[in-house]
Amino acid sequence: MPPLFHPHLVNCPFEDPGLYVDFLFERRAVLFDLGDTAPLPPRKVLRLSHIFVSHTHVDHFIGFDRVVRLCLGREKRLHLVGPPGFVDRVTARLGGYTWNLVGTFPTDFTVAAAELHPDGSIHSAEFHCRAAFSRENEQRDHVHGGVLLDEEAFRVRSVFLDHGIPCLAFALEEKNHVHILKNRLREAGLPTGPWLAELKRAILGGRDDGEPFTVWWREEGQERGTRFSLGELRERFTKTVAGQKIVYVTDAAPTPENRRRIVELAAGADYLFIEAPFLDEERERAGDRCHLTARVAGELGRDAGVARVVPFHFSPRYTGRESLLREEVERAFRG
Known part of the structure; x- marks a missing residue:
């Protein structure tokens, strides 16, 4: 970055x-x-x-x-x-x-x-x-x-x-920076979108890894989503650097x-x-x-x-x- x-x-x-x-x-x-x-x-x-x-x-x-x-x-x-x-x-x-x-x-x-x-x-x-x-x-x-x-x-x-x-x-x-590993998102079939900014704020804000977090997007005019734990998203799809x-x-x-x-x-x-x-x-x-x-x-x-x-x-x-x-x-x- x-x-x-x-x-x-x-x-x-x-x-x-x-x-x-x-x-x-x-x-x-x-x-x-x-x-x-x-x-x-x-x-x-x-x-x-x-x-x-x-x-x-x-x-x-x-x-x-x-x-x-x-x-x-x-x-x-x-x-x-x-x-x-x-x-x-x-x-x-x-x-x-x-x-x-x-x-x-x-x-x-x-x-x-x-x-x-x-x-x-x-x-x-x-x-x-x-x-x-x-x-x-x-x-x-x-x-x-x-x-x-x-x-x-x-x-x-x-x-x-x-x-x-x-x-x-x-x-x-x-x-701290939170880098999004977009190649891993693609592999998991997850879209980019406003939810990534929310994810960065949650990580930088020190929220608990066990908290549920909804990955959401719009598809054909409807809002769709998948739930993860914050810790799983952090480990799989982000990297935090100074x-x-x-x-x-x-x-x-x-x-x-x-x-x-x-x-x-x-x-x-x-x-x-x-x-x-x-x-x-x-x-x-x-x-x-x-x-x-x-x-x-x-x-x-x-x-x-x-x-x-x-x-x-x-x-x-x-x-x-x-x-x-x-x-x-x-x-x-x-x-």
């Missing part, structure tokens, strides 16, 4: 951070960090359902205005999540413009912003276009395990890192606690997108600026057992010497 998620960096590694993740079977995408979005065409911006912001330094949040401008006049709800103080930052950005004409718009573009706190509490608010993006419907809730979004097919999990300020790192975790895992880490001091949290978050990931601003020979400069070095980035990927490390957020000091950063990451990753 082809991968569900297709990730790519929005900009070159010397420019603003941002990771765009496209969904294979939906007109949908998510974005990690909101730096310069100019390389994203409007059609890609309009696919976004959620944006997860690590922190609001200018190179991670300057793209907010362009996203809002492209979404104006559309019936769309866009979710943004960031660290403590994020709702105030969104309020300030939207409050910087005059919205006297939007009350007549036929659509109501809505920004739903939320901020996560280290104790797991989450504070959210909504900003409706037709209400001139005034702050309303504020709520407080609590999340467990840093899970910011939990849907049928995937979840987004976060951890706090120290960048001199609280900074979030994110993991996009696809839940889903993708994509991790995004940026702007983190090279402290032991940060390293521990990154390794735990990234464990077994298919992709680790991780900052590598400086060579290790400049580790004092990196530490002073609360950033990782290329060597540490590679070591973290190795310690986490990831399949692939993708470095980014290179310091402009290395313009023309990009290969040095990439080589140091790769040496440390390969051990």
Whole structure:
């Protein structure tokens, strides 16, 4: 089965951070960090359902205005999540413009912003276009395990890192795949159809193998069916495999606690997108600026057992010497 998620960096590694993740079977995408979005065409911006912001330094949040401008006049709800103080930052950005004409718009573009706190509490608010993006419907809730979004097919999990300020790192975790063995269905004389989606949900939902399950289809205008146990269908006609895992880490001091949290978050990931601003020979400069070095980035990927490390957020000091950063990451990753 082809991968569900297709990730790519929005900009070159010397420019603003941002990771765009496209969904294979939906007109949908998510974005990690909101730096310069100019390389994203409007059609890609309009696919976004959620944006997860690590922190609001200018190179991670300057793209907010362009996203809002492209979404104006559309019936769309866009979710943004960031660290403590994020709702105030969104309020300030939207409050910087005059919205006297939007009350007549036929659509109501809505920004739903939320901020996560280290104790797991989450504070959210909504900003409706037709209400001139005034702050309303504020709520407080609590999340467990840093899970910011939990849907049928995937979840987004976060951890706090120290960048001199609280900074979030994110993991996009696809839940297990259930593959249908269609050759076995044909051999058993069973048709494909909507019942297969129900079967996948039953398996992924952890329902008991002993539960009865009806395989149904339409034939000559009539509904027909055959009953099996869920366990028999699972054993004979499906194969369950682990889903993708994509991790995004940026702007983190090279402290032991940060390293521990990154390794735990990234464990077994298919992709680790991780900052590598400086060579290790400049580790004092990196530490002073609360950033990782290329060597540490590679070591973290190795310690986490990831399949692939993708470095980014290179310091402009290395313009023309990009290969040095990439080589140091790769040496440390390969051990």
